[in-house]
Amino acid sequence: MSDFLIETENLTFSYGSQPILHGISLRVKPGAVYGFIGQNGAGKTTTIKVLLSLLPDFGGQVCLFGNSIRRRRLGILARTGALVEEPALYQHLTGQENLLNRALLLRLPRQRTQDILRQVGLYEARHKKVVAYSQGMRQRLGIGLALLGAPDLLILDEPTNGLDPNGIREIRELLTGLSRQGVTVFLSSHLLSEVEKIVTDLGIIHQGSLLFQGPIESLRDSAREELCLDTNDNRRCFDLLQADYPQVGWKNGLPSLGGVSREEAARLNARLVGQGLAVYALEWARKDLEQLYFDIIQTPPPTP
Amino acid sequence: MTHFWLALRSEFLKSRRTLALATTIWLPVFIAGLYFALAYFKAEDFAKTGMNPWVLLAQNLFGLYSVLILPMYAMVVAFSTNQIEHVANAWKNVFTLPYPRLTIYVAKWAFAFLLILLFSVLLCGLVFFEGNLLAVLKPEIGFQDYHSYDLIGRLFFKFFLAILGVFSIQFLLSFLWRDFIRPVGTGLALTIAGAILAGWKFAWIFPYSATTRINEQFHKDKTAIWGPEIWVSLGVTLALFGVGYLLVLRRSTR
Numbered sequence: 001m002s003d004f005l006i007e008t009e010n011l012t013f014s015y016g017s018q019p020i021l022h023g024i025s026l027r028v029k030p031g032a033v034y035g036f037i038g039q040n041g042a043g044k045t046t047t048i049k050v051l052l053s054l055l056p057d058f059g060g061q062v063c064l065f066g067n068s069i070r071r072r073r074l075g076i077l078a079r080t081g082a083l084v085e086e087p088a089l090y091q092h093l094t095g096q097e098n099l100l101n102r103a104l105l106l107r108l109p110r111q112r113t114q115d116i117l118r119q120v121g122l123y124e125a126r127h128k129k130v131v132a133y134s135q136g137m138r139q140r141l142g143i144g145l146a147l148l149g150a151p152d153l154l155i156l157d158e159p160t161n162g163l164d165p166n167g168i169r170e171i172r173e174l175l176t177g178l179s180r181q182g183v184t185v186f187l188s189s190h191l192l193s194e195v196e197k198i199v200t201d202l203g204i205i206h207q208g209s210l211l212f213q214g215p216i217e218s219l220r221d222s223a224r225e226e227l228c229l230d231t232n233d234n235r236r237c238f239d240l241l242q243a244d245y246p247q248v249g250w251k252n253g254l255p256s257l258g259g260v261s262r263e264e265a266a267r268l269n270a271r272l273v274g275q276g277l278a279v280y281a282l283e284w285a286r287k288d289l290e291q292l293y294f295d296i297i298q299t300p301p302p303t304p
Numbered sequence: 305m306t307h308f309w310l311a312l313r314s315e316f317l318k319s320r321r322t323l324a325l326a327t328t329i330w331l332p333v334f335i336a337g338l339y340f341a342l343a344y345f346k347a348e349d350f351a352k353t354g355m356n357p358w359v360l361l362a363q364n365l366f367g368l369y370s371v372l373i374l375p376m377y378a379m380v381v382a383f384s385t386n387q388i389e390h391v392a393n394a395w396k397n398v399f400t401l402p403y404p405r406l407t408i409y410v411a412k413w414a415f416a417f418l419l420i421l422l423f424s425v426l427l428c429g430l431v432f433f434e435g436n437l438l439a440v441l442k443p444e445i446g447f448q449d450y451h452s453y454d455l456i457g458r459l460f461f462k463f464f465l466a467i468l469g470v471f472s473i474q475f476l477l478s479f480l481w482r483d484f485i486r487p488v489g490t491g492l493a494l495t496i497a498g499a500i501l502a503g504w505k506f507a508w509i510f511p512y513s514a515t516t517r518i519n520e521q522f523h524k525d526k527t528a529i530w531g532p533e534i535w536v537s538l539g540v541t542l543a544l545f546g547v548g549y550l551l552v553l554r555r556s557t558r
Contacts, residue, residue, distance in 0.1 A: 052400045056554065078402035088397035090388060092321045101317050105310055105401055145397075 002066050005030045005153060005184050006051065012059035013046055020046045022208045023060070028186055028201065033179045035199035035216070036188040037293065043208040044188040045085055048157050051186075052082055064153065081151035083159060087142020089130045095141050096126040099148060106149045113148070120144040121170065135162035143171065147178075154178065156187040160194055172198050192293045206297040219292060227265050228254045228285050232278040240275060241268075251285065307403050311411030315385070319415070324384035327377060328423045335373065336430035339365055340438070347442040357445045358435055358452035362459065363523065365431065370463065370519035371499045375512065377423060378467050379491040382474035383484065385416045390482035409552040413475060413545070420471060421464065428460040459522060462529050466518050469511030469537035470495075472544040479548065508532040511540050 006028035013021040021043050028034045038044045049055045050062060053073045062069045064076045089098055099113040117123040120140040130138065139162045146154060154175075160168045175185050176198050189195045192202075202219055204212040212219065228251055231237045238255040241248045248257050260268070265282055272279050319325040343350055343361060350357055389395050398408055432453060439447035470491070477487035498512025502520065507513040514533040521527070 049396070052396075054396050054399055074402045074404065077400055080400070082397075082400045084396050084400070086393065088392050088394035090318055090392050090394065092388075093318070097317070097320070101314050104317060105314050105403070107310070 002063060004028055004063075005032075005065060006034075006186060007061075007063045008047075008051075009061040009063075010059070011047070011050060011062060013050055013055060013057075020208050021050070021058075024205070024208075024210050025213075026203060026210070027213060028184065030184055031179065031182055032201045033175060033185045033199045034187070034201045034203065035192070035195040036186060036203045036205065037190070037192050037195065038188070038205035039190055039297070042190075042205045044190075044205060045157055047205070048082075048084055048155055048186075048188060051155060052080070052084065053077070054084070078149075079152045080155060081146035081149055081153070082155040082157075083142045083146045084155075084157045086161070087138050087145070089133075089138055089141060089145075091131040092129065094127050094129055095122050095133065095137075098130060098141060099144060102145050102148050108148065116144045116148050119147065119174070136164060136167045139163055140167070140171075143174070152183060154183055154185045154187075156185070158189055159187055160189070168194065192289050196289050204293060204296050211296050216289075219289060226251065226256045226258045226285050227260050227268075228252070228256045228281075228283045229268075229272070229279065230254050230281040230283070231272060232280070236275075237272060237277055240272065240277075249291075251291070256285070307407045308411055308414075311403060311407055312414055315411055315415035318388055319385075319419075322384055322388065324381045324416070324419055327380055327384075328419045329426070331373075331377065332423060332427035332430055335365070335369075335427060336434050339431075340434045343434070343438055343445065344442060347438075347445050350445045356450045356452060357438075357447050358450050358456060361431065361435065362452075362456050366459065366463075366519045366522060369427075370515040372495075374463055374467050374515055375470055375491070375495040375498070378420060378471040379474045379488055379495075381416050381419050381423075382471055382491075383478045383488055385412055385419075386475070386478040387482075387484075405552050405555075406549055409548060413548070416471070416475060417468075420467065424460050424464040428457060431456060455527060458527060458529060459518075462518055462527075462534065463515055465529070465534045466514035466537050469514060469540035472541040473511065476544050476548050476551075480551070509536055511537055 004027045006026055008024055008026040011021055011024040011026070012019070024043075024047060026047070036044055036047070046055065050058045051064065051069065053069050053076075056070075065072075065079060067076060069076055090101070093101070096113060096117065099116060100110065103110065103113050114123070117126050120143055122137060122140055122144065125133070125137060130141065133141065139159070143156065143159055146156065159175075160171055163171060175187070179185055179198075179200075187195060187199075196216065199216055201214065202212065202216045203210055229237055229241075234253070234255055238248060238250070241255055241257065245257055245260070247259060248255055250256065269279055269282055339361060342364070343357075350360060353360060389398060399405060401408070435447045438445055473494075474487060474491050477490060481487050494512045498507075498510055498514075499516050501507045501510060502513040502516035504513075507517060509532075514537050517533050518531075521531070
């Protein structure tokens with residue numbers, strides 16, 4: 001019996017002759033809030049669709065709850081709630097009718113739909129047709145549909161899409177609460193900053209390959225110190241540094257350098273002053289997760 | 305089996321306020337209403353022919369019903385029942401339910417099948433009601449002098465069996481293609497071809513000619529239910545049901 005609730009082994013998938021996933025080996029522990037991060041087109045949704053058996057022609061092994069998705073599809077899906085891409089809603093029906101339809105299929109009492117409507121903040125709008133819902137309301141109803149069956153595993157693909165900051169915070173609180181109740185949450189996002197506050201574990205996928213996987217703390221621990229320099233002409237400072245330090249980057253509008261010692265920092269200060277720059281501050285800072293993420297996928301972050 | 309009934313009930317719930325359900329209920333009322341008005345206001349013309357008015361009414365109705373109304377209705381139902389999922393982008397959602405894919409497909413197919421059956425029964429019932437109402441309101445036509453329920457009922461049933469082949473083709477096309485133009489456009493072209501080719505000696509093999517041919521046979525007093533058109537229709541239905549099952553089983557939901 002595996003220790004993991006989701007476990008894939010060398011998962012591959014191709015659309016026709018175009019390979020999409022290259023040997024993904026996911027490990028998601030029970031009770032974890034697992035953030036699956038990657039840029040658009042990295043393979044997040046494809047992975048999720050394979051986990052949910054929507055793409056049956058994959059290579060490798062996929063096990064959920066210790067069972068192969070190929071052999072125990074129905075048993076696995078009975079314990080899983082999912083939101084894949086944009087919410088799939090019947091627009092000619094009301095929010096409540098959408099939930100009632102799902103409740104009928106899952107053999108749940110009507111009362112459960114009322115509870116979910118309250119939980120996702122749509123109780124007042126329950127009699128409105130979905131066609132009249134805003135993007136945020138649709139997203140919340142989609143999450144409500146995923147939650148309806150009180151699943152042990154919740155798979156959410158970009159759940160905060162279309163939500164305003166308040167809505168994002170509500171979803172974060174909702175997911176944190178579910179996690180406390182023992183629900184395992186697997187959520188994808190293209191923004192690390194959006195999920196870093198709630199996830200316990202992280203997987204970073206880039207161009208179909210899993211580049212990092214582990215507890216978010218291990219990623220934080222790997223954050224290296226950086227030297228940030230604030231001068232009267234930061235652009236010139238950046239140009240001056242670039243000749244000798246190709247790793248120089250930008251952080252919060254300031255030139256920043258990783259991998260320099262304190263002695264080297266003092267020499268740099270003297271050199272910049274010698275070049276006529278007024279140095280206001282030399283500050284040691286840790287890299288944030290977003291920067292680490294970009295380091296991992298080896299794509300430079302946008303410069304200010 | 306529980307899964308099937310639940311999925312079928314879900315299809316009925318989803319069909320609220322849809323074109324398929326509205327057409328099933330209101331189109332027969334509209335058609336029967338028009339033919340009632342025609343008979344009511346042209347009662348003398350009806351009476352003058354000296355024919356069995358039930359047969360006369362059926363001949364008037366089945367002309368358009370066989371060539372246009374029934375094939376078009378089958379297309380609308382096949383399109384609309386699948387379109388619900390396409391528009392909502394819901395196939396992926398439906399297939400993440402703890403239901404066998406076959407159950408979902410069969411329930412959807414059965415729902416559309418039941419709508420066509422309901423449409424046929426409703427129109428047949430309304431024709432009976434219309435004849436009896438005219439027997440009271442316009443006794444000079446003579447509806448009360450004949451009892452042709454068996455004949456009309458048999459013909460409605462025959463048309464129902466004959467349209468199943470067309471419905472099955474359209475259902476599969478609408479399942480595969482998410483737009484309106486391709487499934488309905490193809491269906492329309494094939495329906496026109498079916499009507500034009502109906503007189504051809506091999507047209508019995510072409511499902512889209514079946515209803516037109518049955519109407520022509522009715523005019524020649526050939527009203528037996530079972531014939532080559534019906535067998536072809538049922539054969540196509542069975543074959544395409546199998547094809548649909550294989551497709552739904554292997555279908556990737558991108």
